[in-house]
Amino acid sequence: MSIITLTTDFGTKDHFVGAVKGTIYSELPNARIVDISHHISPFNITETAYILKNAYKSFPEGSIHIIGVDSELNEENKHIALILDNHYFICPDNGVISLLASEIKPEKIVEINIHDRIETSFPVLDVFVKVACHIARGGTLEVIGKTILNFKQLVELQPSVSSDSSTISGNIIYVDNYGNSISNISKKLFQEIGKGRDFEVIANKYSFKKINTKYSDIIDFSVSKEQRQKDGTRLAIFNTANYLEIAMFRSNLNTVGGASSLLGLNYRDVITVKFS
Template identity: 25%
Template sequence: MAIVNTNCPTITLTTDFGLIDNYAGIIKGIILYLNPCARIIDISSNAPPFNIEAGSYLLETSYHNFPPGTIHLGIIDPGVGSRRKSLVVETEDHFFVGPDNGLFSFLGPKQIRRIISLTKKKYFLKDVSPTFHGRDIFAPIAAYLSLGVQPDRFGPELESIVRPKPLKARKTDMALGRIIYIDRFGNLVTSLKSPDLPAGRINVHLNDHNIGYVRTTFGSVKIGQPVCYINSFGYLEIAVNQGSAAEYFDIDYKSAAKILIAPV
């Protein structure tokens, strides 16, 4: 059971709000208004707009670096105001607050201790906007958690969370995946992890491009050449040494990029 350090609680923030508009700042203001002692840490507010997969990747690869009792506020919410549920998900050491849209699907069923549907309006802001649940529901819930309010005070318990269809497939000696995140260097993170890869020496193909076999790091190839490797979070990633793989292969989030892993 996760326990918040109410003397110095930590709340992380992962959103697609960006830093130009005032949305992320307002979220922090609401939290600090309710709990001036809260420490708010930005994981990122530059997740690509509406991209739940990318937001999930950012959260998955970040949350375990924070101390037990941390509250993780995730707001990538293209379905805001719809019938999708609002949640607190509790694991052994952490809390996750946000929409039930697959954002927290990286948490396996065995990791989850309980799931709470946020229905008790006394813990929301007075006038809830149908277009800004981050401000009116998720931020105050995170703040109340940081003050020691137990999750079951916020609403009834649920059996499960939304889990999208898998973004990868394994077929005998081959694996199929897709691009789930593009970082600021233009590195292409795939949906495939190290255990998903076939045994032995393999070739990585991005659409019609043969990237070659899995290397160790960027410098395994000459400057300007593409390379694939297992990144520091355990995902297969495609890069260009001191360049942008996104530009090199003309890939963005709207591209139908397919990853094929096959034996040499």
């Protein structure tokens, strides 16, 4: 049976996650449920896409991913189900898929139409779970919705390139558990535009002329420990998801602090790469 994953902004204090899992098990006693995250910042679509984009590829093809962020049904926020990269996604049409599908086109999209039979103020529980269980039993998308060709585009937080290819302008889209600030500038875009040129990364009032591949790259292991870089040294790095990140070496939010707090780099703040 397919794995069903959950990505929500519900947190774990309230009953919501337990109710969703209980309903899935009531319909599919042998279901396999995996929590990707329930600590998405409330209604944060960009953060949702970043986390899910870097998690779903680790699951087997055919996995079913329920996205429960900003999921209330209204005229401007329909519900959709789709096949993307041989995975199923069930989510609101709020732009999250445009960020997930920036490089891969969905194979099929349907607008979910089972709401006529369901009155609900909790669509993740009452609608998304039913759709996920239908798919897990081998059901097709056409049964639960009408085929559509397009989905809502969210381009506000996409990086831009100057007309002369001298500058990439991006934004901080996520602050991780260590307080590191992650931008929407990918390594692929950086290499395509930079073409090996010298560069300067500007984030707030700080400047970086080197991008590391590992956090420990800033350490000179040939010198004594007393002479090495100390915890809290700022650096730029392409992280494991291959996005440009401004980090603090061995950051600890309880002691040293992270890039977000120490450098003032928060969600939506601008980060710029200038090539020479």
